[in-house]
Amino acid sequence: MTDRVADLDRRRVRAAFQHAAKSYDSAAVLQREIGDRLMERLDIIRHSPDRILDAGSGTGYCTRALSRRYPQARVVGVDVAPGMAREAARRRRRGFLPGRGGREDHVCGDAESLPVASASMDMVVSNLMLQWCSPDAVFSEFRRVLRPGGLLMFTSFGPDTLGELRSAWGSVDGAPHVHDFIDMHDLGDALMRAGFAGPVMDVERLVLTYPRVLDMLRDLKAIGARNAVRGRHPGLTGKDRFAGFCSAYEAMAGADGRISASYEIVYGHAWAPTGSTGSSDMPAGTVAVALSRITRRG
Numbered sequence: 001m002t003d004r005v006a007d008l009d010r011r012r013v014r015a016a017f018q019h020a021a022k023s024y025d026s027a028a029v030l031q032r033e034i035g036d037r038l039m040e041r042l043d044i045i046r047h048s049p050d051r052i053l054d055a056g057s058g059t060g061y062c063t064r065a066l067s068r069r070y071p072q073a074r075v076v077g078v079d080v081a082p083g084m085a086r087e088a089a090r091r092r093r094r095g096f097l098p099g100r101g102g103r104e105d106h107v108c109g110d111a112e113s114l115p116v117a118s119a120s121m122d123m124v125v126s127n128l129m130l131q132w133c134s135p136d137a138v139f140s141e142f143r144r145v146l147r148p149g150g151l152l153m154f155t156s157f158g159p160d161t162l163g164e165l166r167s168a169w170g171s172v173d174g175a176p177h178v179h180d181f182i183d184m185h186d187l188g189d190a191l192m193r194a195g196f197a198g199p200v201m202d203v204e205r206l207v208l209t210y211p212r213v214l215d216m217l218r219d220l221k222a223i224g225a226r227n228a229v230r231g232r233h234p235g236l237t238g239k240d241r242f243a244g245f246c247s248a249y250e251a252m253a254g255a256d257g258r259i260s261a262s263y264e265i266v267y268g269h270a271w272a273p274t275g276s277t278g279s280s281d282m283p284a285g286t287v288a289v290a291l292s293r294i295t296r297r298g
Contacts, residue, residue: 056129
């Protein structure tokens with residue numbers, strides 16, 4: 001996992017999301033759907049937070065959802081791209097939050113070095129950010145900013161994500177065009193190393209379909225999901241290689257002629273222990289699951 005993270009150009013990641021701040025919402029259908037599913041999981045968890053951190057908040061979709069769910073709380077959205085934080089703040093000011101909502105703040109900051117005081121948050125939520133970071137560094141920061149008994153809820157993409165895209169490029173050249181996403185078990189291990197108690201994790205798979213390969217690529221660009229692998233081709237992709245990639249992708253089209261983009265979504269939650277003994281100090285009602293028993297759920 002460490003090698004995978006080292007292969008990512010973090011400056012390029014930040015620049016890509018900065019560039020996508022204005023176009024993000026037009027294409028982030030999947031991100032909103034997964035965010036909604038993450039929020040639904042809070043229905044079965046007994047927790048009444050006063051201060052919540054939304055890490056990797058983007059344009060603030062989950063930040064606003066958290067404000068509606070916990071109107072008594074202060075919700076702080078943090079994103080690595082200044083443009084994303086500004087866009088989230090603009091939407092808040094212009095009344096994009098219907099109904100009752102709590103107090104919101106939107107700031108720019110790196111999840112691996114959060115601009116947040118230690119033991120200041122009751123909950124940390126992160127939707128589809130971890131795949132762009134070092135989980136060890138991020139989980140360590142989440143553990144630092146959570147108060148004892150605080151809750152962490154997150155999603156990330158698993159290794160089966162964009163398998164069609166990876167396969168189509170693999171038939172053309174050997175260069176990396178999609179970075180390696182992190183397995184659920186590795187994320188569970190990272191949670192334990194960071195000192196979290198009782199990690200509970202599962203996966204599901206979603207598929208988006210498109211009429212053309214270019215439509216899929218346009219959506220990825222619009223949300224800032226660009227190739228940030230250090231070993232990528234430094235220049236523009238040649239016309240012949242790109243045509244070969246498109247042909248290989250189109251050959252995988254379904255009977256209706258549409259091409260698919262598959263996503264493996266990893267869900268996880270864990271608690272900041274209330275003492276020094278780990279899982280035995282979890283809040284009442286929490287079920288601890290040993291890492292050896294964590295399995296994939298299709």
